[in-house]
Amino acid sequence: MADFFRPEAKATIWRFRDVWGALLVLALGVWWSITGLGFVTWLGYIIAAIGVMLLVAGIQRGRFRQGSDGPGIVQITERRLAYFGPLDGGVMDINDMSRLSFDPTGHPAPYWVLTGPEARDIAIPTTATGAEALFDVFSALPDLKTEKLLGVLSDPPAQRVVIWQRPVHLLH
Incomplete structure (x- = not known):
């Protein structure tokens, strides 16, 4: 059976x-x-x-969800995201994220690229273990278009694309 x-x-x-x-x-x-x-x-x-x-x-x-057989592990604890990969990784507070990009050229799977303070990037494969929890993180970003987020997964672009960016507040 x-x-x-x-x-x-x-x-x-x-x-x-x-x-x-x-x-x-x-x-x-x-x-x-x-x-x-x-x-x-x-x-x-x-x-x-x-x-x-x-x-x-x-x-x-x-x-x-893209699978969970990719490299690395994603953990989210109290609004702090951690990615532990075989070659690199990083930790970032979700409130410090300034840009979310999608890189379809990553190997072995496309990557979510999270940019934090001092333009430091964390590249997380879409198939990393625990990557499905990123949906909740991304949905909590202000003014994020969910359809744009899901659209890059179903119809990947040819190069890196910015999905969300924190608005810049000018003093004058």
Whole structure:
């Protein structure tokens, strides 16, 4: 029974695991809104709306995940990001990040390039272990366009592209 699914199908199902949970919540909400009476009907509508929001977030997270078999490990602890790679790495406070770029020319996988103080870069492969947690970090950046972030993964550009940059405040 373990060989019932092809490895590629298993990987896709696992990549979009948040979607499956959201579909269950949505199905429960729709079921309660159709079959329930009184308060349960309204509760079903609320649960169905929550299911739709979880579904949208799950699809975004699934599109962001690229695998976890790449080089290095990403850890995020109390708004401090650490990447431990085989050749390099670094630690950066998320609040100190000034620019987020995507480099599709990286080897063996494309890289997220995070620029911090003194223009110091940390290049993190999209397939590094724990890199899926970067979605939450990137989503918290002010004025980041999520569709632009996900678009570079589905349709990679030919060269490095800046996805987000901290606004510069001029004195006058």
